[in-house]
Amino acid sequence: VHGDGGLTRRGLLVASGALAVAALRPPAGAALGARGVRAAPAGRPDRQHAWDATLAVDEHGNRTAPRLHRLLLLDLAGPPGIADATALEDALRAVEAQQPAGPSGILLTVGWGPAWFAALGVPSPVPEPAALAGDRAPRLERFAACIHLASDFADVLARAERTVRTALGGALVLAGRRTGFTGRGLPRRLGPPAARRLAREAPLYLGFASTARRSQAREGDVTLRDGPWAGGTTMHVSVLELALERWGRLDERERVAAMFAPGVTPARARRPGPGLVLPAPDGRAGHAQAAAAARRDGRPRLLRRDFDGVQDGRAVVHFVSLQRDLEDLAATRRALVAHGPGIEPFVRARSRAAFVVPPRSRRTCPLLPGWDA
Numbered sequence: 326v327h328g329d330g331g332l333t334r335r336g337l338l339v340a341s342g343a344l345a346v347a348a349l350r351p352p353a354g355a356a357l358g359a360r361g362v363r364a365a366p367a368g369r370p371d372r373q374h375a376w377d378a379t380l381a382v383d384e385h386g387n388r389t390a391p392r393l394h395r396l397l398l399l400d401l402a403g404p405p406g407i408a409d410a411t412a413l414e415d416a417l418r419a420v421e422a423q424q425p426a427g428p429s430g431i432l433l434t435v436g437w438g439p440a441w442f443a444a445l446g447v448p449s450p451v452p453e454p455a456a457l458a459g460d461r462a463p464r465l466e467r468f469a470a471c472i473h474l475a476s477d478f479a480d481v482l483a484r485a486e487r488t489v490r491t492a493l494g495g496a497l498v499l500a501g502r503r504t505g506f507t508g509r510g511l512p513r514r515l516g517p518p519a520a521r522r523l524a525r526e527a528p529l530y531l532g533f534a535s536t537a538r539r540s541q542a543r544e545g546d547v548t549l550r551d552g553p554w555a556g557g558t559t560m561h562v563s564v565l566e567l568a569l570e571r572w573g574r575l576d577e578r579e580r581v582a583a584m585f586a587p588g589v590t591p592a593r594a595r596r597p598g599p600g601l602v603l604p605a606p607d608g609r610a611g612h613a614q615a616a617a618a619a620r621r622d623g624r625p626r627l628l629r630r631d632f633d634g635v636q637d638g639r640a641v642v643h644f645v646s647l648q649r650d651l652e653d654l655a656a657t658r659r660a661l662v663a664h665g666p667g668i669e670p671f672v673r674a675r676s677r678a679a680f681v682v683p684p685r686s687r688r689t690c691p692l693l694p695g696w697d698a
């Protein structure tokens with residue numbers, strides 16, 4: 326069991342007891358499809374990662390991320406079967422039936438890692454996680470799957486998690502759980518003591534928003550165009566540890582230079598807009614400036630859906646990024662190291678994991694014989 330809020334052995338046993346019933350007996354009263362799965366509720370696009378249309382947009386086109394997040398990380402406890410797939414897909418549809426798509430309801434994406442495909446004896450569409458440029462021995466994780474749940478409301482999120490967990494405990498078991506938040510004032514309120522020195526309104530620990538329109542890939546840019554996973558994407562999930570105390574000892578001007586670029590004023594960094602246009606890096610770049618060197622055709626290659634959290638009492642970033650190919654992430658990391666220092670001296674990757682996010686119609690147990698093959 327990894328991560329914050331790790332499960333106890335007893336927790337797993339309780340969850341598996343619940344499954345034995347859930348898997349055999351489909352939920353009473355549900356409209357059942359051919360496979361013993363309730364009908365998919367209408368209104369969710371086939372691209373699982375198509376969240377943007379549901380997010381609030383400011384006058385500059387910047388989107389507001391959902392405030393509360395949860396990652397459920399799954400392992401395989403044995404060979405997966407149709408009953409596992411049926412139970413999970415039914416639970417995911419139940420979650421979608423409970424709430425509308427969007428931060429006022431629930432957003433979710435499900436990804437599958439190399440360990441899943443290895444268990445089926447088929448090649449993985451995503452590589453095994455590897456250390457990236459600048460890393461110092463991160464844990465390379467081999468989860469079978471990752472479910473990202475997001476909402477503005479804690480009770481909605483908790484209910485969604487409970488619903489998903491009724492489906493686990495057969496071959497698919499909960500191996501880890503990560504929770505977090507992003508949005509004005511939340512890091513200061515929900516973070517560790519070191520976060521209390523932050524600007525009252527900061528949406529992320531380091532004190533700045535990171536979702537300006539120009540600095541995010543568009544959903545279409547990160548969508549796989551053709552091949553067996555067309556309509557899907559890839560998802561990288563890492564835990565980044567922040568040296569918040571040291572960051573807090575920089576003055577405002579130094580923080581802005583490290584985050585954006587030398588010469589950017591704090592006032593300019595805080596002024597809302599579609600994103601700063603920063604000069605090409607020239608040896609001592611800020612983070613955003615260095616990352617922009619990895620753009621393709623002038624557009625960022627990553628769609629960042631990260632959020633802040635707390636692990637072992639320390640401030641961490643749950644860095645969730647979507648990209649067409651994991652090489653897009655590796656290239657961005659190389660640019661950050663090559664042109665930095667940016668925020669590199671304050672960030673250390675604790676772990677890395679990689680998943681393919683299939684289109685929604687194939688989001689559960691992809692390529693499982695008799696189910697999706």
Ligand code: HEM
Nearest residue numbers: 531533534535536537539540613616617625627642657672
């Ligand atoms: C540790 C926490 C991190 C924070 C607080 C952070 C913050 C930021 C901020 C403030 C921006 C400027 C864009 C804006 O104003 O919207 C930015 C841009 C960006 N960051 Fe980060 N970042 C973090 C980690 C990372 C990591 C680990 C990666 C990649 C591996 C990354 C990749 C990018 C990219 C690709 C851009 C956009 C560059 C462009 O405009 O082309 N960031 N980030």
